[in-house]
Amino acid sequence: MKPTDLRGILQYIPRFRDRIFVIAIDGAIIADDNFANILLDVAVLRSLNINVVIVHGASAQIQWLADQDKLTPSNVDGTGITDASTLRLAVTVSNQLTHRLLEGLASCDLRGVTSNGIVAYPLGIIQGVDHLFTGKVEKVDVEMFQSLLQQGFIPVVPPLGFDGEGKTYRVNSDSVAVALAVALKAAKIIYVTTHDQFMIQGQVVRQILAAELETLLKTGKADLPEGLRSKAAHAVMACQARIQRVHVINGKVDEGLLHEVFSNEGIGTLIYANEYAQIRPAKKKDIRHIMQLTKKSMQSEELMKRTRANLEKKLNDYFIYEIDRNVVGCVALHVYPDQAKGELAFLCVSPSHEDQGIGRKMIQFVEAKARESGLSQLIVLSTQSFTYFQSKGGFTEGTTEDLPPKRREKYEQSGRKSKILVKPLK
Numbered sequence: 313m314k315p316t317d318l319r320g321i322l323q324y325i326p327r328f329r330d331r332i333f334v335i336a337i338d339g340a341i342i343a344d345d346n347f348a349n350i351l352l353d354v355a356v357l358r359s360l361n362i363n364v365v366i367v368h369g370a371s372a373q374i375q376w377l378a379d380q381d382k383l384t385p386s387n388v389d390g391t392g393i394t395d396a397s398t399l400r401l402a403v404t405v406s407n408q409l410t411h412r413l414l415e416g417l418a419s420c421d422l423r424g425v426t427s428n429g430i431v432a433y434p435l436g437i438i439q440g441v442d443h444l445f446t447g448k449v450e451k452v453d454v455e456m457f458q459s460l461l462q463q464g465f466i467p468v469v470p471p472l473g474f475d476g477e478g479k480t481y482r483v484n485s486d487s488v489a490v491a492l493a494v495a496l497k498a499a500k501i502i503y504v505t506t507h508d509q510f511m512i513q514g515q516v517v518r519q520i521l522a523a524e525l526e527t528l529l530k531t532g533k534a535d536l537p538e539g540l541r542s543k544a545a546h547a548v549m550a551c552q553a554r555i556q557r558v559h560v561i562n563g564k565v566d567e568g569l570l571h572e573v574f575s576n577e578g579i580g581t582l583i584y585a586n587e588y589a590q591i592r593p594a595k596k597k598d599i600r601h602i603m604q605l606t607k608k609s610m611q612s613e614e615l616m617k618r619t620r621a622n623l624e625k626k627l628n629d630y631f632i633y634e635i636d637r638n639v640v641g642c643v644a645l646h647v648y649p650d651q652a653k654g655e656l657a658f659l660c661v662s663p664s665h666e667d668q669g670i671g672r673k674m675i676q677f678v679e680a681k682a683r684e685s686g687l688s689q690l691i692v693l694s695t696q697s698f699t700y701f702q703s704k705g706g707f708t709e710g711t712t713e714d715l716p717p718k719r720r721e722k723y724e725q726s727g728r729k730s731k732i733l734v735k736p737l738k
């Protein structure tokens with residue numbers, strides 16, 4: 313889907329309208345050429361009545377400024393010890409970044425406002441070491457943020473916290489995003505970083521269950537770069553605190569933010585609290601998604617061509633696999649009651665969700681349905697995936713004799729010369 317495909321975006325709107333997205337932007341991205349495009353994406357979200365809170369980091373700029381002044385900051389990302397001079401750097405840099413954000417929002421006709429709504433206390437003495445001006449978020453002034461959002465403002469939140477005595481603390485922006493999202497019951501957090509999708513043990517991770525990521529982090533198997541490890545750990549914390557979705561995207565990619573939020577095949581990594589997946593009968597409104605899902609496989613002749621009208625006519629035979637109300641797979645069961653046979657057909661899984669066992673789950677689902685209907689044999693016709701059905705589905709090669717007469721006739725007419733595979737159900 314192209315982000316500019318308005319119809320594609322509109323299907324997500326009922327779910328997100330009036331909800332809150334917390335967008336946490338790394339300082340390095342605010343200095344990037346693509347920053348203006350991110351603000352345009354924020355403007356699109358606002359125009360769709362999605363409320364936005366922007367949190368920003370500052371570590372890249374703290375490092376730059378320190379390098380210029382030949383200083384050695386005691387920490388740059390708000391997690392170590394913050395001495396007085398590092399706090400001064402953090403305040404200077406944060407004010408500049410907040411200003412850039414407010415300026416950028418103004419250029420998109422968006423009303424931004426900054427606040428002292430993050431209440432922080434000192435992190436304190438840990439293992440005998442005083443962390444000085446490093447703070448931890450104690451509380452979020454929910455009333456303040458809610459009233460700002462209700463009035464259509466975009467709160468811009470720096471990585472600084474304030475206590476009741478007028479003191480300022482350096483806080484880590486990833487943790488500020490989690491605290492805000494939890495306090496405001498946000499629909500999602502989007503971390504905008506300088507990194508591409510998570511790569512764990514040589515595999516690109518498009519989406520991952522928070523519990524799975526937590527195990528990988530705990531066992532040291534999540535070999536992520538430093539910048540992403542913090543996002544991963546905070547994403548897990550957020551999901552444990554009932555934030556359903558956390559996205560981590562590369563802010564240098566144009567239209568990346570919209571693409572991530574409004575498509576099944578985003579550019580980043582999605583960490584999700586629980587998987588809402590189901591196989592259900594297809595409905596008329598699903599036809600468009602099924603056609604989109606299967607288009608390439610029909611073109612490459614992996615699947616036999618079907619038109620919208622074909623699907624509509626036999627809609628009761630079709631089932632979809634959906635995750636979070638997104639269609640990621642489909643399959644059909646055509647029944648030949650006279651021969652007590654069923655044909656498993658039109659099995660397709662979205663490339664973004666391949667190799668996760670979805671195809672197998674749909675085969676098992678169709679098998680169960682066929683058994684429920686008292687069928688004694690399941691057949692599949694396949695041109696390019698026959699080994700899949702043999703090795704993963706337990707089918708064996710059959711002959712045209714296995715096809716019900718009506719189906720045999722169609723088979724001979726089609727000229728596709730598909731392999732015929734069979735599986736007894738009794």
Ligand SMILES: CC(C)(COP(=O)(O)OP(=O)(O)OC[C@H]1O[C@@H](n2cnc3c(N)ncnc32)[C@H](O)[C@@H]1OP(=O)(O)O)[C@@H](O)C(=O)NCCC(=O)NCCS
Nearest residue numbers: 609614658659660661666667668669670671672697699700
């Ligand atoms: C074939 C298809 C349905 C598999 O879906 P899936 O959800 O990725 O499959 P699963 O996760 O259940 O299984 C993945 C395994 O099957 C293997 N596999 C995937 N496609 C295969 C194919 N065409 N031939 C042989 N093996 C295949 C994978 O390598 C993987 O093997 P592994 O578990 O040993 O690593 C999917 O690739 C697809 O939609 N293909 C295009 C349409 C098509 O050909 N449909 C079948 C015609 S009815």
